[in-house]
Amino acid sequence: MPNSETRTETVKTLQWDKIRPTKRRLIQLYAALLYNAHLRGFVDGEIFQGKSKALCVPGFNCYSCPGAIGACPLGSLQNALAASGRHAGFYMYGILLLFGLTLGRTICGWICPLGLIQELLYKVPTYKLKKNRITHALTYLKYVLLAVFVIAIPLWHGLREGMAVPGFCKYICPAGTLEGAVGLLSNPKNADYFAMLGPLFTRKFVIMLIIGTACVFIYRSFCRFLCPLGAIYGMFCRIALTGVRVNEDLCTHCGACVRTCQMDVHHVGDHECIHCGKCMNKCPQKAISLKAGQITLMAPEVPAKAAAAGAAAPAAAGSSPDQTKKRSVILWSAALAVLACALIWFNFLDPSLKSQAMEPAAVAESTESAAVSSEDTEEAAESTAEIGYEIGNQLADFSLECLDGSTFRLADTRGKVVFLNLWATYCGPCVKELPHFDEFDKTHDDVVVLAVHSQFVTDDVPQFLEGRDLGLTFAIDTPDNLVWNITGGNSTLPQTIVLNRRGEVIYNQRGSVTPELLESLYQQASE
Amino acid sequence: MDKKRVLLILQAISCIALSAALAVSAIHIYLEGVAFRAAGNATAWIYTREKAAAAIGRFWWLFALCALITVLCIFFGARDENQDRPVKEPKDYTGPKTQPDPGRQKIVRLIVLAAALIMIVAGIFNGSMHDVLMKAIMICTECVGLG
Numbered sequence: 001m002p003n004s005e006t007r008t009e010t011v012k013t014l015q016w017d018k019i020r021p022t023k024r025r026l027i028q029l030y031a032a033l034l035y036n037a038h039l040r041g042f043v044d045g046e047i048f049q050g051k052s053k054a055l056c057v058p059g060f061n062c063y064s065c066p067g068a069i070g071a072c073p074l075g076s077l078q079n080a081l082a083a084s085g086r087h088a089g090f091y092m093y094g095i096l097l098l099f100g101l102t103l104g105r106t107i108c109g110w111i112c113p114l115g116l117i118q119e120l121l122y123k124v125p126t127y128k129l130k131k132n133r134i135t136h137a138l139t140y141l142k143y144v145l146l147a148v149f150v151i152a153i154p155l156w157h158g159l160r161e162g163m164a165v166p167g168f169c170k171y172i173c174p175a176g177t178l179e180g181a182v183g184l185l186s187n188p189k190n191a192d193y194f195a196m197l198g199p200l201f202t203r204k205f206v207i208m209l210i211i212g213t214a215c216v217f218i219y220r221s222f223c224r225f226l227c228p229l230g231a232i233y234g235m236f237c238r239i240a241l242t243g244v245r246v247n248e249d250l251c252t253h254c255g256a257c258v259r260t261c262q263m264d265v266h267h268v269g270d271h272e273c274i275h276c277g278k279c280m281n282k283c284p285q286k287a288i289s290l291k292a293g294q295i296t297l298m299a300p301e302v303p304a305k306a307a308a309a310g311a312a313a314p315a316a317a318g319s320s321p322d323q324t325k326k327r328s329v330i331l332w333s334a335a336l337a338v339l340a341c342a343l344i345w346f347n348f349l350d351p352s353l354k355s356q357a358m359e360p361a362a363v364a365e366s367t368e369s370a371a372v373s374s375e376d377t378e379e380a381a382e383s384t385a386e387i388g389y390e391i392g393n394q395l396a397d398f399s400l401e402c403l404d405g406s407t408f409r410l411a412d413t414r415g416k417v418v419f420l421n422l423w424a425t426y427c428g429p430c431v432k433e434l435p436h437f438d439e440f441d442k443t444h445d446d447v448v449v450l451a452v453h454s455q456f457v458t459d460d461v462p463q464f465l466e467g468r469d470l471g472l473t474f475a476i477d478t479p480d481n482l483v484w485n486i487t488g489g490n491s492t493l494p495q496t497i498v499l500n501r502r503g504e505v506i507y508n509q510r511g512s513v514t515p516e517l518l519e520s521l522y523q524q525a526s527e
Numbered sequence: 528m529d530k531k532r533v534l535l536i537l538q539a540i541s542c543i544a545l546s547a548a549l550a551v552s553a554i555h556i557y558l559e560g561v562a563f564r565a566a567g568n569a570t571a572w573i574y575t576r577e578k579a580a581a582a583i584g585r586f587w588w589l590f591a592l593c594a595l596i597t598v599l600c601i602f603f604g605a606r607d608e609n610q611d612r613p614v615k616e617p618k619d620y621t622g623p624k625t626q627p628d629p630g631r632q633k634i635v636r637l638i639v640l641a642a643a644l645i646m647i648v649a650g651i652f653n654g655s656m657h658d659v660l661m662k663a664i665m666i667c668t669e670c671v672g673l674g
Contacts, residue, residue, distance in 0.1 A: 091650020097643035125600035180671035259613035520569035
C-alpha cells in the first residue's frame with residue numbers, strides 16, 4: 001500500500017499548503033505583537049506610560065491601545081502640526097521622512113496592524129468586490145482626508161486657538177475606536193469610561209462598523225481609500241529603499257502583475273503598491289522580486305519541477321536552498337529573541353510600570369493631614385467617610401503651590417463646594433472646557449475651582465494662560481503626581497472631581513463637562 | 528441553487544445585518560440617553576456597560592451565524608473564485624514604470640536621509656519629541672473618540 005500512503009501524504013501537504021500562514025502573515029502578526037508588547041495593559045486597563053512612547057512605530061497603531069509601546073505616526077503628526085504655533089514639529093517630519101525613505105509603503109503590506117486586521121476581515125468567505133474604475137477613483141479620497149483632517153484641522157485649531165485637535169483621530173480613525181476606545185472600554189476596570197460616551201463615540205463607532213464591513217467585501221478598503229498614512233508613504237514610492245522591483249530585462253509587459261493585484265496599482269511599485277509581493281509568483285517571467293537596496297529579500301518561488309531541472313530564481317543565485325534555510329532560521333530566532341525581550345521588558349521591567357496608585361506612605365501622610373485638618377474645621381469633623389477618591393469617600397487633604405504664588409490647601413475649603421479639574425495644555429478638550437469653569441467660578445461665591453495641570457508639561461503653562469483671560473486658580477501637579485494619586489487620576493484627560501461642603505467626593509469622572517453639567521453638579525453638592 | 532452560492536449569499540447578508548444591528552443599537556442607546564438627559568438628568572450616563580452588554584447580547588445569534596457560515600464555507604470549500612481571476616483593467620497597461628536614473632535617485636535619497644536625520648536631531652532639542660511622548664502617555668479622551 002505504499003501508493004495509497006503517498007497519496008494521503010500528498011493530500012495532507014496540499015491541505016496544509018492551502019491554510020498555512022505565509023511568511024508575510026507571520027511578519028504582520030509579529031509586528032502587531034511587537035507594537036503591542038505591553039500585554040498587561042489589556043488586563044490592567046491602563047495604557048503604557050514608558051519612555052519608548054517617544055518613538056513612533058512605522059505602522060498604524062493607536063497609542064491609546066492598552067498594549068501600545070510606541071506612538072502612532074499619524075496621531076503624532078497631527079499633534080506636531082497643532083503645536084506649530086510653539087515650535088515646528090521637526091521630530092515627526094524627520095521620522096516620517098526616515099520611514100518613507102527606508103520602507104515606504106512596504107510598511108502597509110508587511111508591518112501595519114491595521115492592514116493585518118483588514119486582510120483577516122477579507123478572509124471571511126463571501127462575495128468580493130474587485131477593483132474597478134470606481135475603486136480607482138476612490139483611492140484619491142485619502143489625499144483629501146490627509147489635506148483636510150490631518151493637516152488643515154490641526155493647523156487651524158493649533159494656530160488660531162492654541163488647541164490640539166487631531167481631526168483624523170477625533171472624527172474618523174477606526175484604529176483609535178477599535179484599539180483605543182473599545183480596547184479601554186472592554187476592560188471592566190474602566191467601567192467609569194462609559195460616563196463620557198456621547199455623540200462623538202456613536203459617530204466613530206458607526207464609522208468603524210462601516211469600514212469594517214467594507215473590508216469584508218473589498219480588499220483593504222480603508223488602506224486603499226481612506227488611510228492618510230498610506231498616502232504619505234506612497235509619496236516616497238520613487239525613492240524608497242525597500243520594495244518590489246521589476247527586472248526590465250525579463251519583463252515582457254504582459255501586465256499579469258497589475259491585473260492580478262488587488263490594490264489599485266497602475267504599475268508595480270507605484271504609490272498604490274503595498275509591496276506585498278503577491279505579484280512575484282503571478283509573473284510568468286519571474287521578473288519581480290522584493291529588494292532592499294541591492295539586497296534581494298524575497299524572490300519568486302521556483303516550481304518544484306523547474307527546481308529539479310536546475311532552474312534557479314534570480315535571488316537564489318549564489319545561495320543554495322540549505323544556506324537560505326539556515327539564514328531564515330537565524331533571522332527568525334533573532335526576531336523571536338527580540339520579541340521575548342520586548343515582552344519581558346514592557347510587562348515587567350520598564351521603570352514606568354511602578355504602580356500608579358498612591359503609595360502606602362503617601363496615603364498615610366494624607367490621611368494624617370486630613371485628620372489634623374478635621375480637628376480645625378468643624379464641618380469636616382462631620383464627615384466620617386473613608387479616605388479615597390470614589391464617590392462617597394472623603395478626599396485626602398493636600399496642599400499645592402499655585403501659579404499665582406499662593407498655596408492651595410484642601411482643608412481650608414471645607415464649607416464650600418470644590419471643583420478640581422485635571423487638565424493639560426496639549427489636551428484640546430481640556431483647554432476648551434476651561435472657560436466653562438471660569439464662568440462658573442465667577443458666578444458662584446461659595447465655590448472653589450482649582451485647575452491642576454499634569455506634571456507632564458510641554459508648554460510654559462503661565463505663558464499659555466496669558467491672554468486667555470481666565471480668573472481660575474491654576475497649579476501644576478508635583479513631580480510625584482500628588483494630586484493625580486489623591487484623585488485617582490490616570491492617563492486620560494480631562495477629569496473633574498467635585499466635593500461637597502464636607503469634602504466628600506460626589507463626582508469623579510473623565511471626559512469633558514458642559515456648563516449645564518457644572519450647574520447640576522453644584523446643585524447636587526449643595527444638597 | 529448551488530449550496531456554495533447560498534452560503535456565500537447568506538454570509539454576505541449576515542455580515543451586513545450584524546454590522547447594521549450594532550450600528551442601530553449604538554444610535555438607539557445614544558438617542559435614548561440624550562432624551563433621558565434632556566428630561567432633567569444632566570449627569571445621567573448615555574451609555575452604560577449594561578446597555579452595551581445587552582445590545583451585544585441581543586445579537587449574539589448573528590455573531591454565531593457568521594461564525595457557523597464561515598465554518599461551513601471552509602468545510603464545503605465555498606469561496607468567491609472570481610476574486611482570484613485577473614481583472615481586465617487597465618487595458619492601456621504599458622509595462623513597469625521606468626525606474627528613475629540611479630545616480631539621481633541616489634542623490635535624492637541622500638538628501639532626504641540627511642534632512643530626516645537633521646530634523647530628528649532638531650526635534651529632540653526643540654521639544655517636539657517631548658510632545659510626542661506627552662501625547663502618547665497622557666491621552667485626551669476626545670481624541671480617541673471616547674468623548
